[in-house]
Amino acid sequence: MAVALGATTSVISRSPAKAADARRLGAHAFVLSTDPEQLAQARDTFDVVIDTVSTPHDLGPYLRLVAMDGTLSSLGHLGPVTVETMDLLLGRKRLSSAGSGGRPATAAMLEFCAANGITAEIELLPSARVNEALDRLGRNDVRYRFVLDLSDLN
Template sequence: MYRTKAYAAAGKTAPMACTSIPRRDPTARDVQIEILFCGVCHSDLHYARDEWHEVFPAVYPCVPGHEIVGRVTKVGDGVTKHKVGDLVGVGCLVDSDRTCPNCKAGLEQFCPGQVLTYGSPDKHGTGPATYGGYSASIVVDEHFVLRIPPNLDPAGAAPLLCAGITTYSPMRHWGVTRGKKVGIVGLGGLGHMGVKFAHAFGAHTVVFTTSPGKTEDARRLGADEVVVSRNADEMRKHAGSFDFILDCVAAPHDVNAYIHLLARDGNLTMVGVPDQPLPVNVFGLILQRRSVSGSPIGGLAETQEMLDFCGRHDITADVEVIPIQRVNEAYERMTRSDVKYRFSIDMASLKAEEPA
């Protein structure tokens, strides 16, 4: 066991601050990684402030971060997938039971025994719960370590490990491809990745936003059309025409307005998580055999597929790179949607810190 620097919250009202945490020494199948960049996900804020207590209670001290890019510094004797010096990534999962039907199907994200990168029971006993990527290094089983294409900027690649796969996976599942008409609701951290993927898949891509000022940026990201969702006439023009709509909005909103835009057998997938239930008009589903679904991240194989796709198409997240010392400010700005479109922490900034 060794100790490494990290930023942690000591309680739900405490700011993130420098500390020292334990990490296990690599076992035969483990990879030790020096973390170069870690994306900041809204889930990090929710967890650190214990805002999801009913479904995902925080364990303190908590070290968030599940959008990790780094260099391999050590590998166990049994590791075959990675070598020292490789550029690699770690996403939302660091383990699963490996034996359930979901794992055998390559769908580790649905495993009942999944181990999240932070906040899950740590079977190795190095802490009260797993510690995430706001740290100088991490040790992870090789199966949960992914290859990062070398042509991708590592700062922009970090959010692909969550925001990227969260938007890529449902598009693959519902068959988004050339000739399809795809809607992206909300142009934020998730939505901007959805636009990039839909465009790269060759779909006719339409962004729905409440902000007319986002039109130019939506087109820059790859949108063919931009619809201001508060404009009833603009919405009416698209009635019954979408094959797939990805809803990235985490605030309460009228999903029936978007269900009405689906064609026969069209699907609306929710990846945003509003903090209260959303009413659904069932007739809007029945009359055209439409469906509404939800989707989390993807499995390990699909996440690697997504990263390779990004490498071929030169896709990364649009990021604002910050030092770790500004992470509390970043949290406050996220609550105001004041970022285009993700924060990425330069973990080299942690070297200057001294644990409290």
Template sequence: MAVKLASALGAEVTVLSRSAYKEQDAKDLGATGLLVTTDDAQVAAARGSFDFILDTISADHDLSPLIGMLDLDGTLCVLGNPLLGGPKLWELGAGRKKITSSGTGGLRQTIEVLEFCAEHAITADVEILPSSAVETALDRLAAGDVHYRFVLDMSDLDATA
């Protein structure tokens, strides 16, 4: 959703990913490119090139490579789960970089985003499974075989049970 929203707002968007297999998905969502974070040459070439990075990684990870890719006065917004201990303070001071986070917005902000999404035909990409496939969904989650998000369709449940 972040790629779709940023693109609709006119930003030049680069998706950061651990592997190149998401490149076509990134472009389909509105990104202009993909940077493979496990490729040291790509990460080195991107040093100081981003104004803003939205970090949504849900597993422990080091923020230092992301901070290194920020330009002067760049901002890293952490929504994910950074490695405990955080970055070294000198990494932020070199280049006047900032780290921030974001909570959820209130009702007014939610309405504004939903209206923006409606105006720009922005929807969430989900895979719908019947609720009877919950075990399959959990197995696929554990295997990392989820394309964006699962939604369980509860209409297959017997309302009288």
């Protein structure tokens, strides 16, 4: 979506296997978050970092990537978080959350996606394979997201 809006984008991931997908989807750069050298090179360079990690994690490394007067925006519910205030104070950084846009904003987003050919990267499974999906989720063996097709239910 950011590319469609004209932004210069980078993907930050702990998985080097996602680099090719990131570029295929329009990212201009890729930062491997498990590589200390890449994190050091990217420090203080991003105006906005959109954090889509869906499990509790340390926000510090991501705040350190944000440039002066930049924002780290969390899209998921992480539960209680602890933030080192120096990660915010040094560089006048902001921590925000996206919240929910509600129906009108969701409709506008879907219209934008349709107009720009933006689709979700998913793996579709019939609902009868829900246990397989859960097992694979537990092994971190899913490419982006599972969607269960409920049409096999009566």
